[in-house]
Amino acid sequence: MAGPALRPWFAAWARHLRPGDLLVLFLALGASVGSALFLWQGGRPDKAVVKAGGRIFAEVDLKTPRTFEVPGPLGITRIEIQPGRARVASDPGPRQYCVRQGWLSTSGAVAICAPNQVSLALSGSRADYDSLNY
């Protein structure tokens, strides 16, 4: 990036850096990156909770991809899990709202298939809601 013309310019400034200054600078940049990793991961979900008829049907982690079928009054709702995200792949309900929500990837996100009484919710260390019920 820095052309040869800029090299003396950089050298003139770098002369004023002492060894400990570089250490402090790297610690400062590390603190920035570290605080970003620590503070900005709250929205990342770590498990999916599937409910059928108001009861917990399954609680799965979001690490291994899989699909499973949840029976309801209208038929079978298929839930698909992939690393870090989950969706309702198909549902027998008439309006398909939960299917059309697509992939859920933030903690606290919920897809509710009300006609078939199935819900899919992602939970993590920090959620946007305390609880949801229907």
Place this chain on the structure above:
Amino acid sequence: MTPSTTERILTPTPDDQRVARHAAAAIVLTVAEAAIPLPLPGVKPGLANIITLVVLVRWGWREAAWVALLRVLVGSLVLGQFLAPGFFLSLAGGVASLVVLALSRYLPPRLFGPVSQSILAAFAHIGGQLVVARAWLVPHDGVFYLVPVFALAAALFGLINGLMAARLLAEHSAPATGDGTRSGLVR
């Protein structure tokens, strides 16, 4: 007889005049910097801290504290921020960084120069501001959401300000070149 207050004359010592000169330079930088549009409130280069650093190295912590606090006070008066939330944030940041600068003088000077002091003071500045913001202005942990942005800004602007202070100090202590371009800030 005790002279009346109208007869009493305050004679500024050379020390007072030096503090006033440095504080004036810092205030000019504060006011000039307020004209720079920045995307986030609270992220500022803090160019006036170059003056604080130079004064700290050349004249000691006491004078640096005078310059920094006068700069906060008069800068806020000039910008119409006196006693507004921004004034208390600046004051908290200024006091916190002065404390850290006082401690930083115990670092071995062969290894740690003005750049280290500048970065450490910049982090103390955001630390002091965040404590006041969290305790008083925004009593919610949401204020910490922007910590990574503030920390990155502190690292970058701390580096830049520190380099400028180091260069001013080095150029002043070097033998005069006679080209007459030397800054008057560190005289």
